[in-house]
Amino acid sequence: MTAPALPDAELNLTTEKMEKVAFILKTTAHPTRIAIVQLLAQQQSLSVTDLSEKLQVEQSLLSHHLSGMKLKGILSSHREGKNIYYTLKMREVVDVIQCLAACTFL
């Protein structure tokens, strides 16, 4: 949308961008976190218990993943009564995962 799609030959990233790309890849590179992104790509927002049940992941462990992802800007959260709902903030991450998921060799 923003930048025109460049042919591979013109792919040129600054050091700074490479670091940022690496950062995003790194914070997403985990099965549980990918699953979280997948769910939040479809659901707009889910509470920790929702996620914990759907993913079958221990509350505490999930919380650690969630707060990490929030800290790094991938998710955001807001409280609603007893529950805290998480939302996908950096939607571009979905594209990246989708892009990889579309690979035939996977």
Next chain:
Amino acid sequence: MTAPALPDAELNLTTEKMEKVAFILKTTAHPTRIAIVQLLAQQQSLSVTDLSEKLQVEQSLLSHHLSGMKLKGILSSHREGKNIYYTLKMREVVDVIQCLAACTFL
């Protein structure tokens, strides 16, 4: 370690795929490795010394990165005399990086 079990109906990625996606993200999530991919996206194949010079990365460290990426199927290599040339095998990785690199917020 393993991806949480998810009801397939609600996802476009299977558990297995999520693990593979995570795997690829993980093996790419490093500035030096991204730079390697970037160079090999433009050059078809480069020797270790070429890469070492262009990236200003110590031979040994580079070698470790290269053999890791080869082991994981991202690169391939062949010898030509004294030199060993590395080639991008999993070209899809370029798309992923490009996808992220195109993000305006970066």
Next chain:
DNA sequence: TGTATAAATGAACAACTGTTCATAAGTTTG
């Protein structure tokens, strides 16, 4: 209030990663 429910936090620890250094192994050339 007090109890239940929801989520975060922090300590502890194993496992993994990135890096450096020294050395080895393969190749060419004199």
Next chain:
DNA sequence: CAAACTTATGAACAGTTGTTCATTTATACA
């Protein structure tokens, strides 16, 4: 052959990550 060059390898170590467990904070509601 030895010497020079190119790349790989392995040990060591610091730093990071994933996980568990126990505890704490925040909210609701009886």
